Amino acid sequence: MQVVQTSPAPPPPPLRATRFLTDADVGSLADWPAAIQALAAAYAQPIDPACVPPRAMARGDGIWLRSLTAVVPGGYLGCKLISASPRAARASYLIALFDAGTMALAGLIDGNQITGLRTAATATVAVDHLAPRRALRVAVLGSGFEARAQLHALAAQRAIASVAVYSPNPASREAFAALFEHRGWPVQAAAQPQDAVQGADVVLCAARARGEQPILRAGWLAPGATVVSIGSTLPEQRELDVDVLARAHSIVADMPDEVLHDTGDLIAAQAAGLSLAPRLVALSRLVGGKAVARAEPGDIAVYKSVGSALQDVVLAGMLLDRALARGVGTDLPVSIAPVAK
Structure with missing residues (x-):
């Protein structure tokens, strides 16, 4: 054998x-x-x-x-x-x-x-699909690391016409404005958040208010504005007024289920009686061309991120x-x- x-x-x-x-x-x-x-x-x-x-x-x-x-x-x-x-x-x-x-x-x-790179870069991908194709008027609510990263990322992708920044700390918002002046941008430090938001195409929210109360109110938004909210990612955190979400035609989310159930902004809005699930749009569907965020140019669109x-x-x-x-x-x-x- x-x-x-x-x-x-x-x-x-x-x-x-x-x-x-x-x-x-x-x-x-x-x-x-x-x-x-x-x-x-x-x-x-x-x-x-x-x-x-x-x-x-x-x-x-x-x-x-x-x-x-x-x-x-x-x-x-x-x-x-x-x-x-x-x-x-x-x-x-x-x-x-x-x-x-x-x-x-x-x-x-x-x-x-x-963490800062991916948050700001992903928000920029969303804004690039949501904001008008022209130099953008930008409002920044917040003056810390995340706020700076958001503006740096957006400026790397899109032309910036003007920037207005608000922070509750006057010294912080002045320092933020000075930091970006070397780029030649007309940066204005606003004394009130509504002053920064007025007329903005894009509102970058990167600061939760003291006591977890909303820092952005719906009445301040211009028609067609794009709102980016990256500062409130837990149930106990708040950044957006309920009326901002009531006014939004769509809520684009990186993680739709978590945004809907695990963020204080959407939890509060649903507790107030808003039905938000039908207006949720996955970021991948927006970028992939499978969904649109507005029916009319004047519609408000919100990008809400918890990170992925x-x-x-x-x-x-x-x-x-x-x-x-x-x-x-x-x-x-x-x-x-x-x-x-």
């Missing part, structure tokens, strides 16, 4: 070391045009809800941990973890990326700047690929090893 010799299975290919990117590494690799382009391409494709499940949050006494996961077709599998203590005013962000072919841990990335792991993983993957090509970051001496299952 002839014995057939079988060759042992070839060993798996050697795994590339896990690349760690610091916050400084992310800053050296990122730019607004590339971030906006990557997210516009991602949202132009149909998104399987199974690839971007709802976020989860664990809460303790004055602390919380949020997790967001996504599978990007043709890209990485990823998870972002956010640990935060509102009481201590501290937070940390970590993004883990896994190779879709080997399941190896490809990268660990400080997610601090990516799709945004985090798309941008983190782009930055990791850049880092590997440019030799940026640090290879970890050890990592986890995929196992046979």
Whole structure:
């Protein structure tokens, strides 16, 4: 009897070391045009809800941990973890990326700047599809990191005719105006929020009012205005007046179900008797040309964001690929090893 010799299975290919990117590494690799382009391409494709499940949050006494996961077709599998203590005013962000072919841990990335990048870049994708095709009159409510990022991103994509900024702190709004003056923009620091909003094509809301009371009122909005709300993402947070949502022809959302059920603005509006679900439009349907946000040019459109792991993983993957090509970051001496299952 002839014995057939079988060759042992070839060993798996050697795994590339896990690349760690610091916050400084992310800053050296990122730019607004590339971030906006990557997210516009991602949202132009149909998104399987199974690839971007709802976020989860664990809460303790004055602390919380949020997790967001996504599978990007043709890209990485990823998870972002956010640990935060509102009481201590501290937070940390970590993004883990896994190779879709080997399941190896490809990268660990400080997610601090990516969070700001993805929020502002995704909002810019929405505004680009919602705002008129001309130089835009912009109002900014807020003067912090998110507000600055929103304006930087929008200016990278669209021409800006004028900017008015309001912050409850006079020194903060003056500093915000001074920061952007070097770009040659006519930036005005407004003493009242309604003064900033008057006549604006786009209203960027990136500041919740003290006591979680709305900072934007419907009566201030010009016909055809586009409202961006990114500052209130939890049930206890408020940014928009109920009447803003009553007046909106559509509410474009990055995560429609979470926006509807988990944000204080929409919770309050539904408690006041508004039916919002029929007016919700998924951002992917808007960008993909499957939905429109206005029936008439004078209709108000709202873009409401809670953030999505799709945004985090798309941008983190782009930055990791850049880092590997440019030799940026640090290879970890050890990592986890995929196992046979």
